[in-house]
């Protein structure tokens with residue numbers, strides 16, 4: 001299976017191409033348009049990945065987007081409502097971006113790439129986990145991601161297995177360790193080619209603020 005991963009419309013737009021669980025190519029758009037942290041749709045990075053793999057877009061089985069955009073939009077709107085009217089200025093400055101670019105990812109993919117299948121939206125922390133697990137040398141790994149905030153989650157933990165799927169739980173914001181710095185996104189992968197991940201002492205039950213996001217990478 002060939003999967004093309006895309007991130008854009010926030011910062012560091014990029015693309016990655018994975019064939020049967022192996023990373024074939026990955027690149028940030030800033031390397032091509034020379035705009036530091038470039039947020040635009042990464043068409044040049046995508047073309048680079050395809051050329052490195054020696055394939056066309058028509059040979060790609062799935063396109064995965066790095067977060068569940070509609071969930072993030074929901075959280076953003078609710079945050080604006082909760083802080084109203086103090087959020088008015090931010091609301092007016094960000095909503096055009098949401099309507100013009102972020103909520104139109106599927107349309108942009110079809111328009112720019114002529115890719116007809118539905119885009120798969122991956123949970124933000126799953127994307128961070130995948131970005132460490134797929135390039136790692138491990139068949140199984142324990143995973144911890146801590147970020148400012150994804151859709152709602154600010155931390156996730158769990159394991160990824162030989163089938164290259166992941167099972168994680170996550171904590172929703174706010175938590176003592178979440179939302180500290182919007183740009184902080186350390187991800188830790190620890191594992192081995194044996195069953196070390198299974199022996200990791202994960203909590204048997206999650207805290208009331210946590211939710212399960214187990215399953216395939218884009219479930």
Ligand SMILES: [Fe+2]
Pocket residue numbers: 124128147148149150185
């Ligand atoms: Fe992040």
